[in-house]
Amino acid sequence: xxxxxxxxxxxxxxxxxxxxxxxxxxxxxxxxxxxxxxxxxxxxxxxxxxxxxxxxxxxxxxxxxxxxxxxxxxxxxxxxxxxxxxxxxxxxxxxxxxxxxxxxxxxxxxxxxxxxxxxxxxxxxxxxxx
Amino acid sequence: xxxxxxxxxxxxxxxxxxxxxxxxxxxxxxxxxxxxxxxxxxxxxxxxxxxxxxxxxxxxxxxxxxxxxxxxxxxxxxxxxxxxxx
Numbered sequence: 001x002x003x004x005x006x007x008x009x010x011x012x013x014x015x016x017x018x019x020x021x022x023x024x025x026x027x028x029x030x031x032x033x034x035x036x037x038x039x040x041x042x043x044x045x046x047x048x049x050x051x052x053x054x055x056x057x058x059x060x061x062x063x064x065x066x067x068x069x070x071x072x073x074x075x076x077x078x079x080x081x082x083x084x085x086x087x088x089x090x091x092x093x094x095x096x097x098x099x100x101x102x103x104x105x106x107x108x109x110x111x112x113x114x115x116x117x118x119x120x121x122x123x124x125x126x127x128x129x130x
Numbered sequence: 131x132x133x134x135x136x137x138x139x140x141x142x143x144x145x146x147x148x149x150x151x152x153x154x155x156x157x158x159x160x161x162x163x164x165x166x167x168x169x170x171x172x173x174x175x176x177x178x179x180x181x182x183x184x185x186x187x188x189x190x191x192x193x194x195x196x197x198x199x200x201x202x203x204x205x206x207x208x209x210x211x212x213x214x215x216x
Contacts, residue, residue: 034209035207035209036207041174041177041178041181042178045174050172050173050174050177051173051176051177051194052173052196053196053198053199054199054200056203056205057193057194057195057203057204057205058204058205058206058207059159059191059193059204059205059206059207060207060208060209061206061207061208061209062208062209064188064189065188065189065190066188066189066190066191067184067188068180068184068191068192068193068194070194071205091177093177093180093181093184093185095181095184095185
């Protein structure tokens, strides 16, 4: 999958599937400096993946403020051959001052054994056989 | 208001609340006093309202909660990187 550079940062797109519905979301930041993976609530609403009564809730303290997120497991998240089922994601506001819809964090990158090739600006799975 | 009073005053609905009195303890955020900003029929409209408030005031501590929630248990995480940029 191609990596696109906007505002000096690496972005890609992912396919999210949940309960038989799917949505392709562009403008996803590839961020090995974020432990978790988070998506904009309005994108997840397209596949009816919304906060429910007894979900785990978190508050994230960063340098510029605090952020509220809700934890959920999504049926499937994929980026070409990088694919995970029943993967924990966060639902949030994803408002970091420029256009983006989510973050692929370290938990996704490490579990898919992602290879980020900045010479070719591509991201792919480094698993044997891929 | 504490969580019990909020549950009593705003039964079975989604609320956007702001932490008025809170502390961090063992990886949890303990919310002892909250102020309810508004109520919503569903979680999407509550989250959209959260987005607006959060954009205007990123330093304030807001929560989207359903008042039928069994326990007000909030995990706390610290992060730098892009998620700290405003």
